[in-house]
Every structure is written in C-alpha cells, then in structure tokens.
Amino acid sequence: MRVHVDILDDKKAFLEEWERIYAVSDAAFFLSPAWIETAMALAPASTAFRGVRIFDDLRGVYGLALVGMKSAPSLFRPHEARLNESGSEAFDRIYLEYNDFLLAKTASPEARLEAICAIIEAMPRADEFVFRNARPPLVAAVVAAAERAGLGWRTLLRQPTYAINLSQPVLDGFSSALRAKIKRSMRRYEERGALRLDRPQSEEERAVAWTELMRLHAQTWQRRGMKGVFGAADFSAFHLRLIEEHPDKTDLLRLSTVDETISILYNFTDQTRAYNYQSGFLYESNNQLAPGFVAHALAAEHYRKRGLQLYDLMGGDADYKRRLGVEGETLHSIALVRDTVKTRLRATLASALRGPAGGTHQT
Numbered sequence: 001m002r003v004h005v006d007i008l009d010d011k012k013a014f015l016e017e018w019e020r021i022y023a024v025s026d027a028a029f030f031l032s033p034a035w036i037e038t039a040m041a042l043a044p045a046s047t048a049f050r051g052v053r054i055f056d057d058l059r060g061v062y063g064l065a066l067v068g069m070k071s072a073p074s075l076f077r078p079h080e081a082r083l084n085e086s087g088s089e090a091f092d093r094i095y096l097e098y099n100d101f102l103l104a105k106t107a108s109p110e111a112r113l114e115a116i117c118a119i120i121e122a123m124p125r126a127d128e129f130v131f132r133n134a135r136p137p138l139v140a141a142v143v144a145a146a147e148r149a150g151l152g153w154r155t156l157l158r159q160p161t162y163a164i165n166l167s168q169p170v171l172d173g174f175s176s177a178l179r180a181k182i183k184r185s186m187r188r189y190e191e192r193g194a195l196r197l198d199r200p201q202s203e204e205e206r207a208v209a210w211t212e213l214m215r216l217h218a219q220t221w222q223r224r225g226m227k228g229v230f231g232a233a234d235f236s237a238f239h240l241r242l243i244e245e246h247p248d249k250t251d252l253l254r255l256s257t258v259d260e261t262i263s264i265l266y267n268f269t270d271q272t273r274a275y276n277y278q279s280g281f282l283y284e285s286n287n288q289l290a291p292g293f294v295a296h297a298l299a300a301e302h303y304r305k306r307g308l309q310l311y312d313l314m315g316g317d318a319d320y321k322r323r324l325g326v327e328g329e330t331l332h333s334i335a336l337v338r339d340t341v342k343t344r345l346r347a348t349l350a351s352a353l354r355g356p357a358g359g360t361h362q363t
Contacts, residue, residue: 001056001108003115005067005122008051011040017053018064021102028098029270031084034246036066039094042238043086046070052119054101054111062104063111067119069126078127081119085132091234097133097161097315097331112141113148120149120336129336130156133315139332146336156333159315162325166304166311170297178323182297185290193258197298200252206243209252213264216280229278239266253302255295263295272309274299292320300324 008014019033029035040049048071054063068086069079084099085092101112119129131142146153164170171179189195200209214230221228229235243250251267251274266278276299281291300311313321315331 001054001111001114003118004053004055005050005118006053008049008066011049014051014064015040017061018102021062021064021104024104024106025102026105027100027102029249029268029273029275030096030098031100031102032249032270034242034249035096036084038238038242038245039084039086040066042091042234042241043068044070044088044091044234047086047088047091049086050119050122052101052115054103054107054115059104059106062107063115064102065115067123069123079125080128080130081123081126082130082132083134085130088234090232091238092132093229093232093235094238095133098135099131099133099331100135100138109137112138113144116141116145116336117148120145120151127338130333131335132156132333133159133331134334135331136329139334142334142336149336152337152339154335154337156335158330158332160317160330161315161328162313162321163328164296164300164311164313164325166300166309170301170304170311174297174324178293181290182293184288185294188286188288189257189262189294192260195255195257195294197253197255197295197302199302200254203244206247206252209254209264210240210243212254212261213252213266213278213280216261216264216282217278218280220281220283223283253295253299255291255298263291265295265299267299269303269308272307273312274303274308274310275312275314277314293324296320296324 015033015037018036022031022033025031043049047068050067052065052067053061055061066084067081069081070087080087082092084096101115103111116129131138134142143153165173171182174182186195200206217228217230243252249268249270251265251269253265253267254261255263261282263279263281265276268275268277276296279292279295281295283291296311296313303311313325
C-alpha cells in the first residue's frame with residue numbers, strides 16, 4: 001500500500017477517479033461525486049486543495065480524499081487542514097456528515113491510518129488536522145495516527161445519528177403515542193382541505209419551493225432570536241448549484257393544504273437512503289398541529305414507496321429525531337494537534353473561555 005498527497009492540479013481527472021471509486025464504495029452522500037464536485041467548484045479562491053490517493057500495484061487507486069487548507073491563514077490562527085472540506089469556516093458551513101476516506105469495499109482496514117500519517121508528513125505547515133463528523137472507523141484511525149505521529153488530539157463534538165427504517169409502513173414503527181399525535185395533527189390539517197405531499201419537478205417549481213424553505217426556516221430561527229443558515233451567501237450558492245446540477249439527488253418536498261404550505265423538506269437521495277438535510281415549518285399556536293412530525297412521517301413513507309431502505313435524520317440529539325428514529329452510529333469531530341505556538345495560544349484562550357470545569361478530552 002502506498003499513499004500520495006499532492007497539490008490538486010487536474011481536478012477533472014481527480015473527479016473521474018472519485019466517481020469510479022464511489023461506485024464501488026459504501027460511502028454516504030457527503031462523499032458522492034455530486035457533493036464533492038460542487039464543493040471543489042465553489043470553494044474560496046484561498047483554498048489550497050490536496051488530493052490523497054491510496055493505491056497499490058495490483059489494484060491501482062482504491063482510496064481517495066480531499067484535504068483543504070487556506071493558502072494564507074491569519075497571523076494568529078493555526079493553519080487548519082480539513083478532510084474533505086475547504087478550510088474556510090464560512091464555506092464549510094455547508095456541513096458535511098458521515099465523513100471518511102472514500103474507499104473501495106475491498107480496501108485494507110489499515111488504509112485510513114496510513115493515509116492520515118501520509119497527510120501529516122506531507123503537510124508540515126499544518127498546525128491542526130480537523131476531521132469533522134467522522135464515522136467510527138475514521139475516528140479510530142485518527143487516534144491511532146496521533147499515537148504513531150506523537151501528536152495531541154481533541155474531540156470537538158460528538159453527536160448521535162438517527163434514522164427511520166423503511167422496511168415496514170412508517171407509522172407502524174412509531175410508538176402508539178407518536179402515532180396518535182401524528183394522526184391527530186393530520187386530521188386538524190385536513191379540516192382545512194386535502195393534505196398533500198408533492199415533489200416540485202420543474203426548475204421554476206423548485207425555485208419557488210427553495211424560497212418557501214428559506215422563508216419558513218428564517219421565521220423559526222428569528223423567533224429564537226437567531227439567524228438561520230440560509231442567510232450565508234456561500235451556503236445558499238452551494239446548495240442552489242447542487243440542486244441545479246444534480247436534481248436526481250436532491251428533493252424539495254412540500255407538505256401543503258389547499259391554500260398554504262405547511263413545510264418544505266430539503267433532502268438528498270442516494271442509492272438506498274434519503275437524508276433529511278434542512279427543513280422549514282409553519283408553526284402555529286394550536287398545539288395539536290405538529291408540522292415537523294407529520295412532514296417527516298409522510299416523507300419517510302414516500303421514500304419507502306419509492307423503494308428506499310432508510311430515511312436518515314442524520315446527526316444531532318434533537319427530541320424529534322429520538323422520537324422518530326432509531327439511534328445509529330455516533331459522529332465525532334476530532335482534531336490532531338501539533339505542539340506549536342499557535343496551537344498553545346488557542347488552547348490557552350479556549351481554557352480561559354471554558355473555565356476550570358469545561359472542555360473536551362485532550363491528550
């Protein structure tokens with residue numbers, strides 16, 4: 001096994017390799033050619049991408065990854081290299097999950113560890129190596145690489161994932177209390193007219209649904225005194241391009257009655273799984289109306305009838321996810337840390353902000 005980490009000059013050839021390996025992998029949508037191509041196309045000009053290739057003489061290339069790092073970071077901020085991200089905090093709000101190396105199913109279990117060690121060696125100017133929302137096998141490899149390379153590591157975030165199994169009618173899999181809540185809410189909506197879940201098809205219809213999604217999402221977050229993600233220009237540009245270029249992988253599902261939109265779900269579909277990525281709901285004072293539960297239940301049933309196997313609610317420990325889904329793997333955001341002036345300064349500032357009782361595991 002050999003690993004090359006090189007400045008990425010020929011993006012077209014790299015994406016062709018990516019598409020080939022993705023077809024023989026178990027990777028999630030966030031490592032799909034659709035996501036990676038969009039990220040590479042729209043990443044800030046300050047991004048310096050490196051391509052990671054894992055190969056041997058017998059099979060050729062069977063593993064890939066991107067490593068992004070700002071070419072000119074600030075004077076006091078550590079140089080961060082990020083797996084399958086750009087290294088720009090603003091752009092990386094597009095927020096990938098289920099992060100990993102893109103590996104063919106036949107890849108050696110040691111491929112991740114060897115690739116991480118090669119990245120560390122190839123990027124001596126990087127103060128930190130960040131692996132956001134890493135899957136468990138990647139987390140284990142990061143910790144092993146820290147030990148081998150003599151680096152510190154710290155966990156930035158842990159979050160469980162939840163999903164709805166689509167092997168049976170969706171409502172049958174819920175608790176009796178949740179089934180009753182959803183059915184009662186549906187009856188209340190149907191008093192206004194027929195309840196309908198539809199998938200906008202044309203470019204114009206999808207544009208209208210996107211606008212509705214932004215409006216509903218913003219209303220919810222404004223009530224909480226915060227801004228939603230759609231106000232960020234990089235975030236919106238990324239997803240508008242993803243929707244335009246890959247309509248077969250993106251769904252905007254609208255739940256409505258005769259004259260009003262109750263919710264818009266922004267989902268990804270890939271292979272046998274649908275992923276709920278963002279949502280906007282019409283919340284009202286009537287506590288018998290549960291737009292989120294109704295929308296997710298009907299969307300999951302929609303995907304079951306399309307032949308998919310899982311409706312993935314993804315990371316986060318929100319109450320609705322625990323009630324709708326079954327807990328799956330835990331994602332860890334984890335960083336490898338070199339002992340440099342910048343990383344010591346960051347650690348000192350973080351410790352001061354946390355106080356003596358705060359913090360995450362660090363060695």
